Amino acid sequence: MxxxxxxxxxxxxxxxxxxxxxxxxxxxxxxxxxxxxxxxxxxxxxxxxxxxxxxxxxxxxxxxxxxxxxxxxxxxxxxxxxxxxxxxxxxxxxxxxxxxxxxxxxxxxxxxxxxxxxxxxxxxHSRHDTKQLTCGDLVLEPGSRRVFCRQQEVHLTNREFELLQFFMENPGIVFSREHLFERIWGVDALGDSATVAVHINRIREKIEEDPARPCYIETVRGAGYRFHKD
The missing domain is CATH 3.40.50.2300 (Response regulator)
Known part of the structure; x- marks a missing residue:
């Protein structure tokens, strides 16, 4: 119970x-x-x-x-x-x-x-998915649900971790806020997709050297967001 x-x-x-x-x-x-x-x-x-x-x-x-x-x-x-x-x-x-x-x-x-x-x-999903995801000095470990950036561990909330993992698994693809909200919060979730922007901003604060000029999660004006792998 x-x-x-x-x-x-x-x-x-x-x-x-x-x-x-x-x-x-x-x-x-x-x-x-x-x-x-x-x-x-x-x-x-x-x-x-x-x-x-x-x-x-x-x-x-x-x-x-x-x-x-x-x-x-x-x-x-x-x-x-x-x-x-x-x-x-x-x-x-x-x-x-x-x-x-x-x-x-x-x-x-x-x-x-x-x-x-x-x-x-x-x-x-985490117990079975242990393949490490890397991009430059950013490392995500799905099995242990840990993230490292510039060799320092970064502490993410559950939703932040899910968002970052989804981006790193799908580099170069532009996703709208609505798509990300449905994917991470669930297709039947009740809420506002604007919360996606809040979570992305918090991820940037934790992994970007300059959050105002992000290198990893890019904003594609009028379309959504894209993870820049290179």
């Missing part, structure tokens, strides 16, 4: 989410503040975290960042904050999804199942 952690200070919302998830055979634990949520997330062996942003003690953004530095599990942000900047920041910190309140509890369950299935698929 998959374990899900809900970090939400509104008890009524948290219990509604829990009831729907438990009806779908998930084990669910609720924590109501950021400190307890952090301890549970990092030590509780959970398969997925559902995270509010407005939390006591540690806000959801910082909690998402701390989870992502330690764990590679799906994180879904659920918040009443609906601005694009909040969504971009959430994705930039490594969240896999962002749902705005009010929302359908059934949709939350569907998204949780989709992200868990996606992570299981990726883990299976």
């Amino acid at each position: 998959k374990k899900i952690l809900i970090v939400e200070d509104d008890r009524e919302i948290a219990e509604l989410e829990r009831d729907y998830l438990e009806a779908s055979d998930f084990e669910v634990i609720i924590e109501e503040d950021g400190i307890k949520g952090q301890d549970a997330a990092l030590n509780g062996g959970f398969d997925l975290v559902i995270l509010d942003l407005m939390l006591p003690h540690i806000d959801g953004f910082n909690l998402c960042r701390r989870i992502r530095t330690k764990l590679d599990i799906p994180v879904i942000i659920v918040s009443a904050r609906q601005t694009d900047i909040d969504k971009i920041r959430g994705f930039g910190l490594g969240a896999d999804d962002y749902m705005t309140k009010p929302f359908s509890p059934g949709e939350l369950v569907a998204r949780a199942k989709a992200h868990l299935a996606r992570y299981e698929q990726l883990k299976g």
Whole structure:
């Protein structure tokens, strides 16, 4: 049985989410503040975290960042904050999804199942795909999910790693944001393809000597992005 952690200070919302998830055979634990949520997330062996942003003690953004530095599990942000900047920041910190309140509890369950299935698929793929990908001083190891640039290890979030791996496996081909969103987040994913640009910018910050003049992931004006292998 998959374990899900809900970090939400509104008890009524948290219990509604829990009831729907438990009806779908998930084990669910609720924590109501950021400190307890952090301890549970990092030590509780959970398969997925559902995270509010407005939390006591540690806000959801910082909690998402701390989870992502330690764990590679799906994180879904659920918040009443609906601005694009909040969504971009959430994705930039490594969240896999962002749902705005009010929302359908059934949709939350569907998204949780989709992200868990996606992570299981990726883990299976990584176990069997161990061929190292290289381009100049950039090295990606699918099996260990590690990236090295200029002989230094680069720490990428799960989505950043998937994007970079996809680019390195398909050099010279131009992909639109929509295509990349469907490929990495899933054809049935609910969200905004603009998040692709956020993730690409963060990858550039980590692997490019000059992110403003990228050598690896090029922007093709009006078309999308291309990985420049040479």
